[in-house]
Each structure stands twice: as C-alpha cells, then as structure tokens.
Amino acid sequence: MFKYLLGFILLFLTCAIYSHLVWAEDNITAGEIINTMTQTMNPEQSEAKMKMTIMTTSGEERSFLYHTYSKGRGKKTLMKYLEPSRVKGQTILMLNDGDDIWIYFPKRNHVRKLASHARRQKLEGSDFSYEDMGGSNTFVEKYESVLLEDEKKEGHQCYKLKLTRKPESDAGYSRIIVWVDKKTFVPIVIDYYHDKDPELREKQLICTDIELIDGIYTPMKFTMYNKLDDTKTTMEIIEINYNVDLPDALFTEEGMKQ
C-alpha cells in the first residue's frame, strides 16, 4: 500500500513539475525572450579576435582581421583593425548602444565623430552596417516584439518573434523576424526587412557553430546575406575571452589611439 502511495506521490510530483515547466515555457513572453537573447549575445565584458570576409557582387572575397572589445553588455564597443594594411590601426568606438560613433585614422592621427545617420553606412563595404555592429539593446528599445508560433530553424527548436519598429524609433529596419533557439537563447536566424517596404526582406543573418565558452553560449560564425545585392559577409570568432576586466579608458579617445 505504501509502495502504491509513494508511486502516486512521485507521479503527482513529476506531473506537477512537468506541468509547471510547460506552463512556464508557454507563458514566456516575447519581451522576456528578447531580453534573454540580448543578455546572452551581450555578456558583461568580452575581448575577441575576429575575421570578417566579404563576398562582393563580383564574387571576389575580401578579408579583414580585427580586435573587438565590449563592455557594459555591448553599450561600449571598440573595434581595431589588424589587417589588411589598407585599414590597419583604424579604430571604431561606439558608445551608448551605437548612438555615438567615432573613427580614428592613424595615418592622420585624427579622430572623427560620425552622426547617427552614418550608422546606415556599410562597414568597409560589408553587409553589416554600423547599426548592425553596435546597438546591443536595439531590439529591446527600438522595436515592439510579438511571439509567433514556434518553428524549427536550421535544426534548432526556436521561438519565432516578430519585431516591429516603434513609431518614434530611428531604427534602420521596418520590421525584423527572429528565430531564437529555445535551449541556448542564441538567435539562429534574423530576417531584416526594408526600411520603407515591410514586405521586402533586405538581409538575413544566420548564426552557427554555437559553443559553450566560459558558461556563455556563443555562435562562432555569423553570416549576413544581403538579399537585394546578392552578397554575403561572414564574421568568425577566432579567439574570445569573457573573463576580462577592461578599463573604461579603453573606450575613449585615449583607448582609440593606443
């Protein structure tokens, strides 16, 4: 009798825990998913060496190697080009989620501040704009998010979210569809829609090769497809370190010149 009672209690507890998990999963909001994804993709601090490869319209490949430093969950970002020699030493500083951008030109020892409209410009001819590179909190602050039906994408069970630009926002895309991996909260696919035409898909970002590094799920490769120009740009993480203590001075004019 006791055995049956124990079995019943265990069954009840299992069902309760399972039903709680299901309830929790079903009740996760679009905002919570976007917040968790943003936190996953923007750890407190990071230092990485990355390679960017551009496939141009003519089918040529161009490669760039750079160091990137990030602090405050992506609120401050500094990128320093290492290769090719054409841009060697050129440094980009983005503060306030990419709202303030400075570029340092070492050959002239000159720092130039860019206005926010320059965020639309391509980064060294790539399919990433300054806006794509900075703006860690852009999805949260500049878009309204709605949770759609779950979907399997690139082999991952995903939450599917529709992000619509807030009326007062100056974001560069009218809407965004993002598929977020349910296990890692890494965005697997992001579709960016044209600024003027919400039906026209302009770019698609695919994140692959997810690895657990220092307890943080990290996509080691990002591929941005430009659907209008038929070009693509890949960014690969060569080295990454999350256990760093980056000084605030790095994210200043002083840091750009070092």
Next chain:
Amino acid sequence: MKNLCSKNWIIELIIIWLLLLPLAGLYGQVEIYGYFEPQYAGYLLNRNYNQTGYGKLRIDLKNTENKNVRFGADLIYLNYFGLRHWNILDFLPDEIADSIPAEMLPYYESYFNDTIYLDNAYVRLNVPKFALMIGKQQISFGTGYFANPTDQLNIKDALDPTYEQPGHNALRIEIYPVPRISITALYTPINADWQQSGKLGRVKLGLGHFDISAIAYRFWHTTTDFYTFQSATEEQTMLGADFVGELLGCGVWGEGVYNVMTDERENSYEYLVGGDYTFKNGFYTMFEYHHNSIAKDDYHNYDLNDWMRYITGEVKTISRDQLYGLTQYPITDLTTVGSMFIFSISDQSVVLAPMINSSLFENIDLTLMFNIFIGAEGKAFNHNFGNSGLLRATVYF
C-alpha cells in the same frame, strides 16, 4: 615611366631596406608595412597638354611589443616623372604675371627633385590617463572636412582634403582625466628659441552627442612679400573653438578662430560651419561654409601677394567666402562615385571635381578625379589653373 624604373631608384630602395631590415631583426615585434602609390596627372594649361606624376613609396615601422612605450616611423621616397619644371606665373592672371620685373622671374620657377625623407619618427609613452609623444608626428586639429581654421600647422588641399599631412617636430602631452574629456599641450620647437617656438593648449569635452573643444596657439607667423621675396615674422595668438555633433538627424560641425597679431590692425577671424547627411539609399551629401576675414571679397583687388600667399599656403583662401560641397554614392560594394565643388561666393567662380574611388583588389585603392575650373580670368578658380585629370593607385603592403 622611365624614371620609375631607373637604376638610382632601385639602388635607393635597396639602401632603405638595408637600413630597415636590421631594425626589424633587432626588434622582433617591429611591424613593417606601408604603401606604394603611383600617380599620373594630365593638365590642360594654356591650351597645352602637360603630364606629370610621381611614384611614392612609404614604409612604416611600428613596435608592438610594449604597450606603454611605442615608437613609430615612416620613410617616404618620392620619384617624379613627366613635367618637373614649373613656373608659378603660368597659373596667375596674365595682368599680374606680366607685371613682374624681368629680374624677378627666376624666383617663380620651381623644380620637383626626387626626394627621400623621414616623414614621422616618434616615441609615445602611455600610462593610464596620460600620454607623452616626442618627435616628428602627425598633428591635426579641427572638425572641418575641406578646411580647418583651428589647424595652423597643416596646409590642406581642399581638392584632396583627406590626403595625409606631413609630420611636425613636436612634444605633445595628452591628459585624459575622465572619459570624454582630454587636455592637450603641444610644443613645436623652432630653432633654439623658446620665444619663437609654438605653444598650444586644447581642452576637449564631450557633452551629450556633441564634442566641443577650445584651443589657443601662440606662434610666429611668416608673411612673405612676393614682390621682393623678403619674409617677415610676427607673433600671432590664435584663440578658437570647434564642435561636432548632431542636430535633427544631421551631422553638424564648426570651428572658428580669432587671430591676435602683434600689429592689431592685422587681427583677423575665420570660421567654418558644415553639415552632412546619409540618405537611406546610401547617398551621402555634405556642405561647408568658410569665411576668412583676411581674404578679399572683390577679385579685382587680388594682387600678387594674395595669389602667392594662397598658392604657397601662407593663407588658407584667396576669396573671403567659400562654399564647399561633397556628394558620394556607393554604386557597388567596392566602388563609390561622387563629386566635390568649391564655390567662391565672393567672386562667383567654382571648381568641380567629379571622382570615382574603387577598392579594385585587396589592398589596392584606385582614385580617378577631374578638376574643372569655371571662372573668369582673375577669379579664385579661373581657367589658368588648368583643367586636369588625376589617376592614383595606392598599393598597400
């Protein structure tokens, strides 16, 4: 092209490498990089076609071993070809050129000799919030694109405004007390004389989306009388400020100075304001307005000194008010087409500069630019300057 391949050029290049290689060996962490830049230009001057150009080799050295102590240097070799002998009077209005006494004519001739020189050579010492830089170094001030009233050290070519500037011998201290505030002190030695040497102070402050600077520079300004080729120096104190930021979604900037001269009748002021915008299709446009009080507003009054001081860079403009414009559009991911113009509001003359920039191959930039002067004889941008085309390839290594 013959000069480019001449034996002397090759020998001198070998000497440069022989000098550099032991350095690279001694300091394992010394990086060597640079570029080779051939440029060809064709001019239509006085109905004659002239061609000129150069091959430029720049070799940079930079140590990367110690983050607190860094040295950098670059060596430039320039080899000219085509027309090397110039007579400045060819570019001046006939009325002025004809007034030069015969015995003074040789002074207006110049010859471009092949040259090799150390462009920059400096040591930079860094500790947190402080940097000291000693030696020949790049110095640039101001937020303007086509011209910089606050920059008294460089002569900017408004038709090629982003081209690198020569290094200057200086001692520079930079202090960064808190983020977005910097203090710069600069000393530019002239001979052995502390009095004649330049002293500059600058404070830069970040306020919201704006960067604002205040600058003061005391130096000795040289003025040449080109009728006699006698130079005179006079103490000048420049007080100025600049800003850059954003207004209604557009980039805005400006800089202005007031120059206090020993002879207060020669005091002057100069300012520039500008703005830019990138449209969502990638089309970029920029305008700047530049006022220079020491320049003249009636072109009938431009005399030999005005022209020569403008050509030699003693003054920044010959006409008092100028409007600059730049448009650019990326036609492919690696090619940009655009055009610049400089409009002299004072004398209603203009120069147009359509251009194409292309990153033709990895590490090769190609620039094709034309200069078309539309202005009557005697005006700032008159046809005496010669319509021209320029092709420049920069090969980085």
